[in-house]
Amino acid sequence: MTEKNWPLWEVFIRSRTGLAHRHVGSVHAVDAEMALQNARDVYTRRGEGLSLWVVPSSAIVASDPADKDVMFEPTASKIYRHPTFYDVPDEVGHM
Amino acid sequence: MTETPLLRYTLRLADNALVLGHRLSEWVGHAPVLEEDLALGNLGLDLIGQARAFYAYAGEIEGKGRGEDAFAYLRDAPEYRNVLLVEQPNGDFAATMMRQLFYSAFAHPFFEALQASRDATLAAIAAKAVKEMAYHVRHSAEWIIRLGDGTDESHRRAQAAADELWTYTGELFEIDAVERALIEAGVAPDTAALRATFDKTIDNVFAEAGLTRPGASFMQSGGRDGQHSEHLGFILTELQFLQRAYPGAKW
Amino acid sequence: MYTQALNTKDMAAAAEDPAHDARFQSRVDAEEKIEPNDWMPEAYRRTLVRQIAQHAHSEIVGMLPEGNWITRAPSLKRKAALLAKVQDEGGHGAYLYAAAETLGVSREELVAQLLDGRQKYSSIFNYPTLTWADIGIIGWLVDGAAIMNQIPLCRCSYGPYARAMIRICKEESFHQRQGYEIMVTLCRDGTAEQKAMAQDALNRWWWPVLMMFGPSDKDSQHTDKSMRWKIKRFTNDELRQKFVDATVPQGHYLGLTFPDPAMKQNEKTGHWEHGEIDWSEFKRVVAGDGPCNRQRIKQRRDADDNGAWVREAALVYAEKRRARAQAAARIAAE
Numbered sequence: 001m002t003e004k005n006w007p008l009w010e011v012f013i014r015s016r017t018g019l020a021h022r023h024v025g026s027v028h029a030v031d032a033e034m035a036l037q038n039a040r041d042v043y044t045r046r047g048e049g050l051s052l053w054v055v056p057s058s059a060i061v062a063s064d065p066a067d068k069d070v071m072f073e074p075t076a077s078k079i080y081r082h083p084t085f086y087d088v089p090d091e092v093g094h095m
Numbered sequence: 096m097t098e099t100p101l102l103r104y105t106l107r108l109a110d111n112a113l114v115l116g117h118r119l120s121e122w123v124g125h126a127p128v129l130e131e132d133l134a135l136g137n138l139g140l141d142l143i144g145q146a147r148a149f150y151a152y153a154g155e156i157e158g159k160g161r162g163e164d165a166f167a168y169l170r171d172a173p174e175y176r177n178v179l180l181v182e183q184p185n186g187d188f189a190a191t192m193m194r195q196l197f198y199s200a201f202a203h204p205f206f207e208a209l210q211a212s213r214d215a216t217l218a219a220i221a222a223k224a225v226k227e228m229a230y231h232v233r234h235s236a237e238w239i240i241r242l243g244d245g246t247d248e249s250h251r252r253a254q255a256a257a258d259e260l261w262t263y264t265g266e267l268f269e270i271d272a273v274e275r276a277l278i279e280a281g282v283a284p285d286t287a288a289l290r291a292t293f294d295k296t297i298d299n300v301f302a303e304a305g306l307t308r309p310g311a312s313f314m315q316s317g318g319r320d321g322q323h324s325e326h327l328g329f330i331l332t333e334l335q336f337l338q339r340a341y342p343g344a345k346w
Numbered sequence: 347m348y349t350q351a352l353n354t355k356d357m358a359a360a361a362e363d364p365a366h367d368a369r370f371q372s373r374v375d376a377e378e379k380i381e382p383n384d385w386m387p388e389a390y391r392r393t394l395v396r397q398i399a400q401h402a403h404s405e406i407v408g409m410l411p412e413g414n415w416i417t418r419a420p421s422l423k424r425k426a427a428l429l430a431k432v433q434d435e436g437g438h439g440a441y442l443y444a445a446a447e448t449l450g451v452s453r454e455e456l457v458a459q460l461l462d463g464r465q466k467y468s469s470i471f472n473y474p475t476l477t478w479a480d481i482g483i484i485g486w487l488v489d490g491a492a493i494m495n496q497i498p499l500c501r502c503s504y505g506p507y508a509r510a511m512i513r514i515c516k517e518e519s520f521h522q523r524q525g526y527e528i529m530v531t532l533c534r535d536g537t538a539e540q541k542a543m544a545q546d547a548l549n550r551w552w553w554p555v556l557m558m559f560g561p562s563d564k565d566s567q568h569t570d571k572s573m574r575w576k577i578k579r580f581t582n583d584e585l586r587q588k589f590v591d592a593t594v595p596q597g598h599y600l601g602l603t604f605p606d607p608a609m610k611q612n613e614k615t616g617h618w619e620h621g622e623i624d625w626s627e628f629k630r631v632v633a634g635d636g637p638c639n640r641q642r643i644k645q646r647r648d649a650d651d652n653g654a655w656v657r658e659a660a661l662v663y664a665e666k667r668r669a670r671a672q673a674a675a676r677i678a679a680e
Contacts, residue, residue: 004658004661005452005453005454006128006657006660006661008447024513025440025441025444025445025506025510025513026444026447027130027440027444028128028129028130028453029130030241030660030661030663030664031664031667033237034237034660037134037233037234037237038130038133038134041130041133041134041137042130042133042437042440042441043437045133045137045433045434045437062383079382079383079448080382080383080447080448080449080450081382081450082447082448082450082451082452083450083451083452083455084452113422117417117425120416120417120425120429121416121417123409123413123416123429123432123433123436124406124409124410124413124414124432124436124645124649125645125648125649125652126649126653127649127652127653127654127656127657128653128656128657129406129436129439129440129443129453130440132409132433132436133433133436133437133440136429136430136432136433136436137433139429140426140429140430140433143422143425143426143429144426146422147422147423147426150422163422164421164422167422168420168421187652188653188656240663241659241660241663241664242656242659242663244663244666245658245659245660245662245663246655246658246659246662248655248659249655249656249658249659249662252655333417333418334417334418336418337418337420337478338420338421341537341539341540343537344420344536344537344539344540345531345535345536346420346421346424346478346528346531
């Protein structure tokens with residue numbers, strides 16, 4: 001049995017003294033509430049008064065301007081290629 | 096051991112926190128998912144922190160120079176004052192979350208009320224603990240809902256955990272002579288008044304989780320006066336081994 | 347140390363486009379960061395996935411030898427500190443898995459490779475923690491060795507890995523201090539039994555710690571390419587020597603004797619020169635025959651297996667809720 005994976009969420013934090021949210025990494029979670037709690041537990045383990053944003057990684061659309069001449073990908077792509085960002089029909093099986 | 100009401104009361108709070116924190120720490124490295132390893136660690140650290148604060152105060156109350164470690168490492172089970180609920184084994188993840196839900200659904204309103212204590216130290220400890228316990232309630236409630244309303248297997252395990260642990264919830268609200276004296280002095284909250292809040296939390300969570308609250312049943316008791324289940328002895332054996340094996344050594 | 351078992355297949359140059367390769371190398375040479383969507387040689391990607399994953403696995407498996415002493419920690423201060431330290435290690439594993447996932451692989455796939463032996467973790471965690479002194483040793487020496495390795499990695503060419511390492515290094519500071527403080531308590535302020543406990547722990551851990559840095563440079567196959575790609579910034583021997591020079595005086599302060607009769611300080615260079623490392627032991631442990639290899643993997647497999655019903659329940663619940671929300675939205679729209 002191939003266990004279905006928990007989706008990936010990107011985490012952004014604004015510290016108490018910060019001006020804007022910064023990307024700090026990702027967590028696995030099944031829904032938004034869990035993603036927030038997991039982000040708190042993983043990325044702010046002993047911090048307080050932080051603002052946390054979590055976004056499903058697959059929802060983020062990216063345009064990376066660095067090095068246009070070697071970019072094969074069209075602009076407006078995913079932030080990175082992750083196996084779970086692209087839906088594979090169940091019949092096709094594990095890829 | 097002759098303990099004043101305030102000392103016994105404070106030790107009850109300290110021992111609850113220590114034993115439960117110790118139980119949670121057993122999960123580290125074995126949780127169902129990495130994020131939960133961290134979450135359980137956080138819960139454990141909150142509780143151990145609360146225990147240390149209460150033990151420090153207990154030492155002051157007693158006035159015999161006993162510090163936190165003397166209380167934690169050099170008392171045998173009959174002198175421990177924790178409720179039976181917290182010494183129950185972790186069991187599976189459902190049982191651990193159920194135990195955490197029952198405990199924190201009591202502890203959160205309890206600390207909220209304790210903030211108003213005439214005892215400034217207890218009030219201060221409560222002010223910090225209430226924020227922590229709010230998270231414990233939220234975390235464990237969300238897991239019980241996911242497990243209760245998840246798969247057939249998770250539902251079965253969650254219900255079994257509720258059925259197994261319910262008998263230990265009554266002790267949380269017991270009021271004896273120790274409490275009566277302190278309630279009268281405005282030091283301790285009236286835990287009977289907290290029962291309704293606890294019941295509401297459990298009912299709400301169980302409704303969303305599709306779980307059945309066990310009916311009226313006999314409530315186990317005795318931990319608060321040193322009459323424990325067989326589990327505490329094993330916990331203390333592990334916890335206290337080094338201090339007992341090397342008496343007087345500093346660590 | 348996470349390159350202890352790099353695969354030759356990863357390193358082999360696939361049919362790469364020389365123009366892109368050259369452009370890539372010039373970016374690396376200019377200390378530019380390579381980011382997830384940038385072009386990179388397939389060998390670079392594969393090597394990084396393995397190195398970052400093995401680093402992550404090391405953090406997670408590393409929770410076990412220390413974690414088993416939390417319930418026996420001999421004071422509440424030590425109990426809380428150890429629980430926090432082990433939790434930090436889990437957190438570091440989480441950061442590293444997140445970095446690895448930006449390279450196009452899922453954490454679940456990486457864990458599967460750990461459990462079936464295709465990917466490794468640092469050899470040091472295949473040794474048992476037998477006494478409380480081992481906990482001090484791990485903080486002092488194992489974390490000390492890891493820090494030697496980690497600080498240069500903060501300047502690694504791959505952006506997500508470098509950034510994860512910066513966060514990790516910020517949090518490491520208290521780990522090594524905590525370990526050394528335990529050693530000071532045992533050695534400087536302790537009873538005769540505690541001092542003996544500390545010496546025994548050093549005797550058992552010293553050589554495995556030296557092996558953490560990996561084979562001697564002359565026996566290391568992959569160093570060249572890793573250095574060119576700035577995935578590795580110093581050679582094994584360079585890091586090992588740096589570590590020994592920093593650590594030996596710390597051990598002498600504690601009154602401990604290093605279990606190396608051949609160790610001596612070079613009068614000219616000041617470096618502490620150590621005796622011959624038993625590389626056959628290292629090879630054996632990396633291959634799976636160390637004291638705790640099977641036990642560690644079994645514990646991780648058990649955690650994974652025992653947790654399957656929990657993970658599945660969470661997914662099923664989330665799907666049920668989404669379906670209900672969609673149904674409710676449809677009804678509301680009517």
